[in-house]
Amino acid sequence: MRVLVLGGTTEASALAKLLADGPRVDATLSLAGRTSTPKPQPLATRVGGFGGVEGLVRWLRDEKVDAVVDATHPYAARMSANTVAACVRTGVPLGSLVRPPWQRLQDDDWRVVPTAEAAAAALGRTPLRVFLSLGRQDLHAFASAPQHRYVARTIEMPEQAALPPNLKILRARGPFDRDSEARLLSAEEIDVVVSKNSGGSATYAKIEACRELDLPVVMIARPDKPAGHVLKSPEEALAWLHDRAPASLRGV
Secondary structure: OEEEEEOOOHHHHHHHHHHHHOOOOEEEEEEOOOOOOOOOOOOEEEEOOOOHHHHHHHHHHHOOOOEEEEOOOOOOHHHHHHHHHHHHHHOOOEEEEOOOOOOOOOOOOEEEEOOHHHHHHHOOOOOOEEEEEOOOOOHHHHHHOOOOEEEEEEOOOOOOOOOOOOEEEEEOOOOOOHHHHHHHHHHOOOOEEEEEOOOOOOOOHHHHHHHHHOOOEEEEOOOOOOOOEEEOOHHHHHHHHHHHOOHHHHOO
């Protein structure tokens, strides 16, 4: 059985390990290539885009793929839309690992906005110390609010030409814990945190730290993300793939 896993998340890595440990599945893990030094994976790995819907259709047909699992980031809406379209075109079954979003608790001070640009506007005119925890791709949006001082945490350095003038970059890769996050926010004298609602446990500690320190969060809402058959965990994805394997591979 030939499987394509669209990855870049902790769930994709967990599924890759499950597939590598199991027999009789020829799986390829595809990464978008936004990180130049991704974590080593136990599956054959390809890096880079497919060239839109048409490119993905060709790849699925050329590689004779039997099933696709979309385990991309909750904000990778375009890739997911292309995948849905390509799987419809080719008739390849598509399972989508959908990570639940974080839920606002009673003591959370969240302002939910639709985009990074809206988050920059929501910071207001009064100069603040802002912690940006949304990856490097959207940092340019805050150049429109140069009155603030920013601390951004990214895996790699941003490449945009236009960035906020008062920007400090911290390079780090999660997971993080609540105590270290609270120490970081306190040491940097942060007034407000800007975050995407990524869900999962790897970066939730910053939300716990904001709750502990009574800091507000400007939360960028998730985009509408097309999906195939919704899967809740890597284990559920493995079972879904098993159900679609030929009987000879399932041992029945």
